[in-house]
Amino acid sequence: MSNYEKKYFDLKKLENFAKELCSKLKIGNIVFLKGELGSGKTTFARYLLSNLYKIKNLKPPNSIKSPSFPLLITYDLYDLEVYHYDLYRIKNNAELVELNIEENLKNSITIVEWPERLIQKINHYKYYLIELKIYNENTRLIETNFDLIND
8 A cells, every 4th residue: 555645535435445445454453534523534434344344254233333422332353353432532641541542452453533642642553544634525535644554
């Protein structure tokens, strides 16, 4: 994968991009999703999760929700766990520490919405950084930085 790209995506292209990324994800990888409210972070996370289920020949859940209020939702795909965090409501580093995120990073695929506070703390891990920006009602500008992954 290239190290830095900017592309415009409608929902179908966003889904295809998530599918492509899923084929490359491994245990220990982190996907950071940045962007303003309504930019498509949770939609992209849903596409990632649905495709991970399909790769494992499993039926995706009927509803993949944002972990805005529980802060974390986990998905068990038999030999793989996916941790989906939404850190929007985290106000300080003490709250972040209470989540014990680092404890699970090496043994799962981790998706983090609103990762700004966390990126500074775990920059020694391999991660994909995806920033979604609203271009118009149906299109998003996606900026990716994948050179942080050393395969």
